[in-house]
Amino acid sequence: MLRPVLAIESSCDETATAVLAADGRILAEAVLSQREHMAFGGVVPEIAARAHLEHLPGMVARTLETAGVSPRDLGAVAASTGPGLIGGLIVGSGFAKGMAIATGVPFVAINHLEAHALTPRLPGLVEGGAPFPYLLLLVSGGHCQCVEVSGVGQYRRLGGTIDDAAGEAFDKVAKLLGLGWPGGPAVERLAREGDARRYAFPRPLLGRKGCDFSFSGLKTAVVHAVATLPAGALPRQVVADLCASFQAAVADTLADRVGHALAMMPQAKLLVVSGGVAANQALRAVLEQVAAKAGVRFAAPPLRLCGDNAVMVAWAALERLRLGYASPLDAAPKPRWPLDAEDMVIRP
Secondary structure, eight states: OOOOEEEEEOSSSEEEEEEEOTTSOEEEEEEEEOOTTGGGTSOOHHHHHHHHHHHHHHHHHHHHHHHTOOGGGOSEEEEEEESSOHHHHHHHHHHHHHHHHHHTOOEEEEEHHHHHHHGGGSTTTSTTOOOSOEEEEEESSSOEEEEEEEETTEEEEEEEBSSOOHHHHHHHHHHHTTOOSSOHHHHHHHHTTSOTTSSOOOOTTTTOSSOOBOOHHHHHHHHHHHHTSOSSOOOHHHHHHHHHHHHHHHHHHHHHHHHHHHHHOTTOOEEEEESGGGGOHHHHHHHHHHHHHHTOEEEOOOGGGTSSOSHHHHHHHHHHHHTTOOBOTTOOOOSOOOTTOGGGSOOO
16 A cells, blocks of 8 residues: 655746645645746746755655654655756755655656646546546646647657747746746736737647647747837736737637647547646636537646646656556656656556
8 A cells, every 4th residue: 555655846946845645635735936036037047956955855844744744654755857957856856865765665756747747637636537548738838749648658749849838938928028027927917908809919830730839930929019119118008918919829829739639639538738838717718618629528737736846746656656666766867858758658
């Protein structure tokens, strides 16, 4: 019988910890969003790694205390081991390995993308559950891809971004408009006040075969639109219209590409959207319509589990542990780690 799992997430600028019971119940969770990067308008890798190193010991201790679990009660320790910023991955995985050695339990190296992919399988999260196979739209600041999810460790990439990810485009547009960082939530808030028909932004790759994405040209179109406006601070309504028009273009693009992906995976009965951008309510609504039109169910994690978190890491570890998988202690952090990599497959 599995015992509770402690998990650590440190792949970018969130320091997160969680403890899950063997049945998937969340016993405790914590996320610290590093504010040290705000002055720079983006994540500074070295600052992120130092912040993880500073905050992680105390967060682990507090999370275990909240869960009512002592280190000797653990059944395993897991950590995001890629993809991500190498400094943060080294800090998080190194801490997890140390705890695994000290407590004599297995260490589980988790692919951060797999953690997002398996989140909807958390007990009680999706009505009717999330049995395999399903189509995943993973959409975040660094990733935008459609993936056929056939099982734990069994992934087939159907298409992905050929340039910027959707979340990256949101952040860059927010920075252009002076909305601060992180930009996605700011763009979404202002878009509610705007006219999405004010600016005719392009819908990249619309109608093209396959389900690849491209957002660089859309971002450039926003830059050109702003360049035609009078110099100086833009009126709030103008900024709101820009945000609404940009967001609508992203939504139409995602809807078209996901529609193509569903056609490529006729066996899918469920469309899952996961990742930080999945928290955008307007995008969720459009994708839910795509799923309904295709006759499949739609699922998205609760908002707190869309961004980087350790609950998803712990759950992915439990899924792997149930299949008899644990990682060697020399498992190296990887800044790049595709879901369909050979070492993702669980061998008998």
